[in-house]
Amino acid sequence: xxxxxxxxxxxxxxxxxxxxxxxxxxxxxxxxxxxxxxxxxxxxxxxxxxxxxxxxxxxxxxxxxxxxxxxxxxxxxxxxxxxxxxxxxxxxxxxxxxxxxxxxxxxxxxxxxxxxxxxxxxxxxxxxxxxxxx
Numbered sequence: 001x002x003x004x005x006x007x008x009x010x011x012x013x014x015x016x017x018x019x020x021x022x023x024x025x026x027x028x029x030x031x032x033x034x035x036x037x038x039x040x041x042x043x044x045x046x047x048x049x050x051x052x053x054x055x056x057x058x059x060x061x062x063x064x065x066x067x068x069x070x071x072x073x074x075x076x077x078x079x080x081x082x083x084x085x086x087x088x089x090x091x092x093x094x095x096x097x098x099x100x101x102x103x104x105x106x107x108x109x110x111x112x113x114x115x116x117x118x119x120x121x122x123x124x125x126x127x128x129x130x131x132x133x134x
């Protein structure tokens with residue numbers, strides 16, 4: 001457990017851990033109803049990154065979670081298997097660069113599967129009185 005905590009709070013993985021805390025707080029605010037899930041959709045277009053078709057918050061949250069999982073997992077493995085010293089810092093830096101890249105690739109695969117659950121046009125959730133009058 002100590003290795004896991006050190007990996008999650010050590011440099012440079014602490015950046016992913018901080019981003020994960022922000023994502024968890026955001027989704028807690030969504031669950032309470034303070035923030036709308038699709039509030040960022042007008043601000044960013046993720047089609048160029050291969051992550052379009054789902055709300056921006058979903059894609060970025062998934063990217064953050066996967067980058068954290070890959071980063072902490074690799075950092076924990078390095079803590080156990082890698083030598084100490086300058087070589088370990090170079091490997092940690094490689095993990096900090098590689099984890100988001102691997103997470104981006106995995107996020108693109110997950111988003112491709114999630115697109116069918118998010119339609120572009122949202123209709124009314126239930127029929128209105130006007131619909132019955134026509």
